[in-house]
Amino acid sequence: MTGSILGLFGVLALLGGGALAAHAYSNSQQTIANPEYGEAIWSDEPADSIFPDTIGGRDGRLGDLTNPKYAYWRRLGISPETSCDKGLTAKTLAQAKQVGCKAVLRATYVDPTGDMVATVALIVLPGGVSKKQELAEAYEGMENEGAVAPLAVPGTLAAGWKKIDRNGSALASTSGEHLPYAVAATTGAVDGRIAGPLPGDWAEDYVEGMADKESWFAEAEILVSMFEAHIDDLQLQGSTW
Incomplete structure (x- = not known):
């Protein structure tokens, strides 16, 4: 027993x-996410990870952000320059410097129609929440400044992409304590077309001085939103073990 x-x-x-x-x-x-990895994304992630070949989603906007099947934007080139002076337009640069801009990473994309190009930027700021929020708040009302300096990419549809061709822009701060970034984008036409005052009766529905830029600004805002989500994803992929 x-x-x-x-x-x-x-x-x-x-x-x-x-x-x-x-x-x-x-x-x-x-896999345990390490929130503090977010602070190192800009320096530790490969450039083509920060700026994937494609970005989009199931509805052409958000969803499976880097799945080529749902691509809305396709990358044409990445800038080797990371200085704040090279990456931002004058007034945005002045505001970014006031809050301690450390670097600006840029890449240029084209939409599926081949008609619209955009340069998106990851603006690296000192840690914490206040600096990025301060920059985002300062940018309000400065949308016509363009935010990001266009990145021309030789041999592509964006070969002629330059400052004068800017039609829309957006800038927003990332969410999260350990993501010390603002994301910005500038959009324009491949053929250099400039958005201007609407003709005839169409102009009556707009405040004097407004131009037909709403769609350009909307696309810039959507692109910024996609990259905000993408940076969140990169933070989650960083792990301790």
């Missing part, structure tokens, strides 16, 4: 040990 009890105890001990081992193995397979 004693032997049977000891034998049963041994079996239970083995089962318990196996359960503990299985639990430990299960834990070892878990």
